[in-house]
Amino acid sequence: MHDPALAPRAAAPLTGGLADSLFETAARTPALPMLARRPAPGSSAWQEVTAVEFRDEVVDVAKGLIASGISPGHRVAILARTRYEWTVFSYALWTVGAEVVPIYPTSSRDQVEWILRDAGCVAVVVEDEQSVMTVGSVCAQLPSLRHVWQLDAGAVDTLRARGEFLPYETVDSMRRIVLPDSTAVVAYTSGSSGRAMGCALSHRGLAGPCDTLLEGWGHTVAPPGEQGAVLAFLPFSHVYGLMIQNLCVRGGLLMAHEPATTEEALGAALRSFRPTYLYAVPSVLEKLYKNFLRTAQEAGRGALFERAADTARDFAAALERRRLGRGPGPGLDLRLQHSLYERTVYRRLRTALGGRVRRATSGGSPLSRELALFYEGIGVYVHDGYGLTETSGGLTMQPYGREKSGTVGQPLPGMEIRVADDGEILVRGPSLFQGYLGDEAATRAVLRGGWLATGDLGHLDDENYLAITGRKKDIIITSGGKSVAPAALEQRLRMHPLVHQAVVVGDNRPCVGALITLDPQFLSHWRAGLALQGDTPAREAREENALREEVARAVAAANSTVSRSESIRVFRVLPEPFDVSNGLLTPSMKLRRDEIVRTYAFEIEAMYEARSHRRPRTVPEEPAAWEDADNVFFR
Template structure:
């Protein structure tokens, strides 16, 4: 697909290509591709009058909404660098991102958000109005378009520099594999500060499809899916896991096969042709169930440093239990120690203000992902775990916790599971309950603990004795982003959990 070399003129290119087609929808509001370009111009003009010039860093702190997309494209239009900030960040976390990036300005979605940005000048999304900037900036494909801060599961977030050329490498790969196009509808509830959602945003507009934003309430997602009837859904596995657990709890095995498809189709609106998931493993059983229901879920794999995607399953080329083949133009190989390495135009140039981390991550052009994996005979990639999460018991047994944790999370009553056992005689686990599911079923916390205990025994039977969870503990509360146990993209901060619950983990080795 022919497109501009940088994102500075992307909105105008899209307007010329797709014209009156609906680009963005939120509730009853619809914005055509032509109107999108006009709004981007107005926002870009306002930024220019505030003194923003090419190369400046502009932070964007707002919820997922059309104005986020407009401002993102406007920042690109003036040649500046967008620094997305999670709305759930604390003032302390914001201070790190804003300080490390050197942000000149913060664009905020509301007054409460503007109170968490310290001394950095702030302006509201609604205030960015006016005519287009006087002149188009000179921007090269190799210039930075954005600095995206990783969630920081083990330490302070690092700013990943993503260039215009990086974006096109990934976006061209996606559009060559996806069936998305004019007439398609993409439902987006993920935070746009996350690389996955940001990529979905750009890929949707590149394809001429319609990006439909959620209303902002988690409790309304199921209702919105039925109302919006999207053709495409990107999500972390949890949405599909909860849908499967809910339906499976209502029906026996035979009923699930017979009535499951109609129920699931109703929940997801009846028009889904592609669902994309990544960020965490998803059980093969769930993928097979959704296939049976006529909703193919394509598992993908990537990281911010690789501009979101390295490999993906796709229509006509999908294999459950894998994260697909590498995207066009992407090289993947497995190092001697099992680490997944990748090379290509999708690999970022480095971390902002952190040359030491860059040198450690990119060696001879190969990005070291930190993930462990295997390539099968057909070139499909299988992720087996995270290198730094590997548990080596005192008996010398190597355990990758990802598979066991994923299997445990398939339980309807379990929200999170974290394995522990490095340099200890056996593996143990800390488990949190899904309070919403317990309440829905009218069960007490103690009844939930008993059900979880039985499920742990069932899962253990699938593993060899040294790989089993010998003992486990169930917390009386769930992990949360607010408490710092989870990243904004809902990944467990293992280091935080290990430190916070150290005494509880150690108690599982008593006697």
């Protein structure tokens, strides 16, 4: 059962809007650094922005918004990457009672048009000239749109000048009439299985989970006496990114922005800003792990890294057993091994994250227990978080001192979670959304007697820890009637350094199959390490065979975690990754499964056809669960 002694109190109820916390912090501690920004793009230096400076800039932009006719209840879209001005504009809009409509900068023209039209936006903040052109191309279909402000063309200065004549009191009086249950954000779902729907989220709903987390876990963000520091690089277009922003502002944490998500840009920002807490998604943590491995292999220390990684996982698992009262903790030999690798390996890995990170949160999709244990073992405990757009962000958290990897923790105070007979997770509490914009039928379909049907599958253990097993709509049913949740298989496949993406298929098929894409960076590194001899045709053939066997090992490892009837029997390696640009990923980087199956219908058919006509062959020595798998490439 849930131990109430481990749970913090629910935070005090909100009395105003989201912008109030900024104004209160500026009045109480005006010199507190709240934001950090680069003096120039690509710079490794960071300039701190104090609470009073941040507030004053928000007030200046708010004046310009008022002078431009933006009133309480107006909806204004922000179509931009995660950058300093995003935070300024969102707080300025909340100050005047307007509603923020986030749009992914990777959204297509049609997606942009749909959101702006569906939300009835009166203005849009865009980042660059390309975005201006995108919005301009659909303006004829948007009768409500009156303003387009471009950040790279000086939108902040433009609005500051436009509202210069207004007194501070005008802004402050508008802020004070914003009510907690007013809509603050209309966040559109990713649209992985249809047209995106706008979730109306209130100021109270967005503030509640943040305040509860700060109340109970704020002390874990930084060592005692230090101000917490967070590098925001996840998109504010997603509720997870918005939650990070609000956590920082409400908690007085120093927040920096990194708009570029390339490996080089993110790595440089982590090393120069040196955050104390890391918010990420599983794909980022998987990529970091693979980069650690690749770097070690390139230096001739690949075997050392793999031994250190195994020790880290064993050490973390022993620590977990001790804190859960199920074992004595790491033995002497394990402690000695871990101490050795701390000096030679783990400390260097933490340096790549800036050197100050000790805890982290992963969200957006489930994080594998294996990866969570690795990070804990090197000294960075990663909590796997759970939440939805419809819940305004986080629903669960690991009780401090009783963390259990492989789960997403226990419900936050004030939130209730139960699991339906079919395994679907149902939740209720004060942070639930106000409904889908203009779609009462869709709202009623997911709200059942006050409980939100999440569409996620999972289970609660006897200590009330929640584990996520997949999405209800993603369940595969083979022609033999076997139900298979693809998430765990896909997650395990991605743990292999060569595997970039994986989609498990098999609906109405005799067995489970997989479509796989390869990590281009690791593939280049792997090829360079083969050092095959001979003429070009023979060398390429041997390389292809070696690659076939390596991917087969990844499939074998994934199959070893499931029953034989759930294992992958056929797979195909695709020539290009799933991407937003080819319509196979949502703007939030989720797989568009139905579209992937349609796009690769021919390859899927050929994959199963090849299996049905295959001749007996010798199978490499691998776990028994892999013994019947076919390795089919499409190169």
